[in-house]
Each structure stands twice: as structure tokens, then as C-alpha cells.
Amino acid sequence: xxxxxxxxxxxxxxxxxxxxxxxxxxxxxxxxxxxxxxxxxxxxxxxxxxxxxxxxxxxxxxxxxxxxxxxxxxxxxxxxxxxxxxxxxxxxxxxxxxxxxxxxxxxxxxxxxx
Numbered sequence: 686x687x688x689x690x691x692x693x694x695x696x697x698x699x700x701x702x703x704x705x706x707x708x709x710x711x712x713x714x715x716x717x718x719x720x721x722x723x724x725x726x727x728x729x730x731x732x733x734x735x736x737x738x739x740x741x742x743x744x745x746x747x748x749x750x751x752x753x754x755x756x757x758x759x760x761x762x763x764x765x766x767x768x769x770x771x772x773x774x775x776x777x778x779x780x781x782x783x784x785x786x787x788x789x790x791x792x793x794x795x796x797x798x799x
Contacts, residue, residue, distance in 0.1 A: 711777045714739040720773045721782035727769060733757050742777040748796050750774075764799050767792050 707721050708714035717728035720739055734753050736742065747770035755762050771788040792799060 707782070708739075709782065711739070711743065711779060714777065721776055722769045722772050722785040727766070730754055730758075730766075739773075739777050742774050744778060745774050747771040747774045748799070751796075751799065764792065765789075767796060767799055 706719065708719040714720060715738075717723055717731050717736070717739055718725065720728075720742075723731075731742075731750075734750060734757060747767060750770050751762060751767040754766065765785060768788040769785040771791060772783060772785045775788070776782055
């Protein structure tokens, strides 16, 4: 066995990324990564918009957040980002958690051109 292979074997497998557990309700959501449908990338995007805590999303306008994110990044975001924003705003406003894609019909009906 080559020295580099022995060193890799001795150090063990690469550490696994542990996902934050998802909140079942808005009341138990303390970190952006606990929001259903939100991973590290979208959490970073929310922080870019100045959102530090999930409770700041309650009552927000998802389309306004989406457009602000497009401006902040200098590029048009994928429409599924808006679907996800609709989902997290709804969740933090008291709705049950739902997959982001269940918001696609709502986006298509009310957010023309996105």
C-alpha cells in the first residue's frame, strides 16, 4: 500500500455533512436551515437579503424577496426559488410544512412573468 493510501486509510472516511433537522412548526424554527425546503445555499441567500432569523419571514411578500434577491445577485433566479420563498413565508406565517413544488401553481397564477 502506498504511503498516501495508508495515510488516507488511517484518517478514516471523510466527515459527513449533517443536515439541520427541519422544524415541524414556525414556533420551533430557530435557524434558517431548519426551514422546510431550505438548505445552506438558500439560507445564505436569505442572509444576503438581511434576514437573520426565520421569524423575519412571517408576513413577508415572497415576490418582493425574490426580486430583491435577483437584484442583490445581479442575475435572475430560477423560478423554483420563488416557489421556495412562497413556501417558507407561508410556513413562518403558520401554515403546515409543504414541499416547495406545491407552490408552483400559485406562482404561475399570481406572479406573471416569473
